[in-house]
Amino acid sequence: MNKKKADLTRIGRFVMGFYVLCVLIFTWTAWEQIQNSRIRGAAYPVVAAVLLILLILYFLHLKNCQKTGKKSWGLDFIETVRKYKFLMEQLVSRDFKIKYKRSILGVFWSFLNPLLQMVVQYVVFSKLFDLRGMGITHYAIYLLCGIIIWNGFNDCATQALHAITGNASLITKVYVPKYIYPVTKVLSAGVNLLFAMVPLLLVTLIYGLFNGLYLTKTVLLIPVALVFLIIFAIGVGFLLSSLMVFFHDVEFLWGVFSMMWMYATPIIYGIDLLRGKADWLVTLLEFNPMYHYVSFLRSIIIDGCSPALMEYVVCGAFSLGMLLIGALVFKKTQDKFILYI
Amino acid sequence: MEQKKSEKIMIDVQDVSMRFMMSNDKIGSLKEMVTQLIRGKIQFKEFWALHDVSFHVEKGEVMGIIGRNGAGKSTMLKIISGIMRPTKGSVVRNGNIVPMLELGSGFDFDLSGRENVFLNGAILGYSKEFLMEKFDEILAFSELGEFIEMPIRNYSSGMLMRLAFSIATVVEPEILIVDEILAVGDENFQRKSRQRMMELMSGGTTVLFVSHNLDQIREMCNRVVWLDGGTVRMVGETQEVCDAYKI
Numbered sequence: 001m002n003k004k005k006a007d008l009t010r011i012g013r014f015v016m017g018f019y020v021l022c023v024l025i026f027t028w029t030a031w032e033q034i035q036n037s038r039i040r041g042a043a044y045p046v047v048a049a050v051l052l053i054l055l056i057l058y059f060l061h062l063k064n065c066q067k068t069g070k071k072s073w074g075l076d077f078i079e080t081v082r083k084y085k086f087l088m089e090q091l092v093s094r095d096f097k098i099k100y101k102r103s104i105l106g107v108f109w110s111f112l113n114p115l116l117q118m119v120v121q122y123v124v125f126s127k128l129f130d131l132r133g134m135g136i137t138h139y140a141i142y143l144l145c146g147i148i149i150w151n152g153f154n155d156c157a158t159q160a161l162h163a164i165t166g167n168a169s170l171i172t173k174v175y176v177p178k179y180i181y182p183v184t185k186v187l188s189a190g191v192n193l194l195f196a197m198v199p200l201l202l203v204t205l206i207y208g209l210f211n212g213l214y215l216t217k218t219v220l221l222i223p224v225a226l227v228f229l230i231i232f233a234i235g236v237g238f239l240l241s242s243l244m245v246f247f248h249d250v251e252f253l254w255g256v257f258s259m260m261w262m263y264a265t266p267i268i269y270g271i272d273l274l275r276g277k278a279d280w281l282v283t284l285l286e287f288n289p290m291y292h293y294v295s296f297l298r299s300i301i302i303d304g305c306s307p308a309l310m311e312y313v314v315c316g317a318f319s320l321g322m323l324l325i326g327a328l329v330f331k332k333t334q335d336k337f338i339l340y341i
Numbered sequence: 342m343e344q345k346k347s348e349k350i351m352i353d354v355q356d357v358s359m360r361f362m363m364s365n366d367k368i369g370s371l372k373e374m375v376t377q378l379i380r381g382k383i384q385f386k387e388f389w390a391l392h393d394v395s396f397h398v399e400k401g402e403v404m405g406i407i408g409r410n411g412a413g414k415s416t417m418l419k420i421i422s423g424i425m426r427p428t429k430g431s432v433v434r435n436g437n438i439v440p441m442l443e444l445g446s447g448f449d450f451d452l453s454g455r456e457n458v459f460l461n462g463a464i465l466g467y468s469k470e471f472l473m474e475k476f477d478e479i480l481a482f483s484e485l486g487e488f489i490e491m492p493i494r495n496y497s498s499g500m501l502m503r504l505a506f507s508i509a510t511v512v513e514p515e516i517l518i519v520d521e522i523l524a525v526g527d528e529n530f531q532r533k534s535r536q537r538m539m540e541l542m543s544g545g546t547t548v549l550f551v552s553h554n555l556d557q558i559r560e561m562c563n564r565v566v567w568l569d570g571g572t573v574r575m576v577g578e579t580q581e582v583c584d585a586y587k588i
Contacts, residue, residue, distance in 0.1 A: 083466075086463050086468060086469045087463040087464060087466075089463075090459055090460045090463040090464075091460075091463075094449055094452065094456075094460055097451075097452065097456070098449065098451050098452070101451050102451075169447075170447055170464065171424070172419070172424060173424065173440060173447070174422070174424070174440055174447065174464055174465065175422055175423035175424050175438075175440075176464065335426050338419075338424060338425050339361065339362075
């Protein structure tokens with residue numbers, strides 16, 4: 001079948017181009033933050049250039065590995081992606097098709113769902129309990145950002161929870177790297193999250209016309225927030241799906257835990273609500289990754305400016321850290337899955 | 342042993358043992374786990390599904406695996422296809438393996454036949470271009486006609502099996518694993534599928550074939566492994582082993 005080797009030159013060029021594009025967009029949208037940070041002035045271009053050079057060097061190293069047939073982590077990764085890209089595509093599109101297969105409105109629900117939920121919560125929390133008086137401007141949009149990010153994440157995690165147990169019939173029959181299953185589950189939920197951006201932007205536009213909230217160039221940073229969130233979700237997905245194999249209780253524990261987590265994240269309330277009353281909670285929030293992702297998106301949409309550079313580092317660290325933990329647990333336990341499912 | 346062709350060895354199974362740990366009660370929840378731990382009562386009973394099994398399969402051979410229920414046939418196949426990792430020993434595979442899936446696994450019942458061809462094909466490791474190219478052939482072989490656009494939850498089991506068989510054998514895999522499959526469909530389809538299997542075998546595909554039907558084994562296999570209680574009781578020429586097994 002496809003025994004050809006990966007064309008590293010092409011991939012390399014592509015990655016390089018992508019990197020340059022990202023840097024350009026980032027520089028343009030987050031210029032102020034860069035100026036306010038420690039790497040202003042000459043340091044910024046230097047950092048960017050050094051990273052580019054490192055990237056080029058790494059690719060040269062990979063090419064060398066490919067030629068000499070040496071093993072390398074990066075090469076393995078590229079090969080796996082190449083080999084299983086089609087399968088992942090198929091699995092993601094399967095999940096997606098199945099989700100709305102028998103509903104009349106179909107994919108439209110991806111747009112409608114967060115919107116309706118926002119309306120309900122907006123009415124509850126502005127008419128029944130008035131949470132607006134906490135220094136939150138544009139409460140409707142504030143709420144919508146929070147709901148979309150949280151639901152996106154929760155959907156990813158809950159889908160991934162069943163990734164291994166739900167595909168038991170396949171796992172016991174065909175050899176496919178097992179991590180494909182949780183990753184594709186998260187990705188297909190991620191596609192939904194991507195769709196949910198459409199109503200978010202639409203509502204913000206319409207709302208903004210009447211309330212003086214304008215989208216700025218920072219919307220270009222939305223993909224960054226999503227990528228952070230998806231990577232984090234993949235990490236959580238790894239962890240949950242492998243635990244689920246051994247303890248089915250995880251399903252119910254996760255239900256309670258995610259609810260707890262949701263209320264611990266400022267989605268419906270503002271962080272100012274806690275100040276003075278429960279300062280320890282405010283400190284604790286710093287360690288809540290979801291808080292960072294939610295504020296990341298809010299800062300892009302509502303404040304119209306890029307988050308501080310430190311936020312990128314914090315979000316990135318949470319994402320990669322979670323991915324690492326999840327992947328380690330998964331790798332450690334995956335050989336035993338077959339004996340338990 | 343007259344068969345001493347020193348052709349390329351496709352599958353080499355060496356001293357494979359598989360141990361299952363059976364806890365006294367299957368621990369299915371955290372609570373049970375904790376209470377059992379506190380009582381210090383988690384004991385495992387060892388169970389060796391396979392014990393020092395060694396054999397090899399050469400290129401182009403059709404190797405039958407026979408044995409009574411619980412002899413370790415399915416475990417052996419799972420280890421060979423890479424789904425399970427053996428506790429001891431090793432399996433060397435020289436070539437891509439396509440397992441013939443059991444009825445319905447790998448299919449999604451809400452998708453149409455066409456979508457399932459692609460999904461199942463992807464699971465078996467075929468590429469997109471390959472599937473596009475061979476789609477008509479799959480469709481023709483499966484005799485599904487216009488039903489291919491229907492969700493397969495409406496299919497009969499014969500239709501499902503025909504589809505599965507058509508997908509699995511459209512490629513010319515180097516190693517094909519068949520777990521009791523040929524008894525599906527009507528007589529016509531059975532004949533067709535047997536013919537297709539013959540074609541594959543003459544085309545150099547190595548086949549591992551598990552069946553309880555000795556007639557089938559006699560008809561199709563060159564050599565047979567007889568597993569009994571997790572060990573190899575006998576390896577050799579089909580007739581020889583089958584005769585011994587029957588007694």
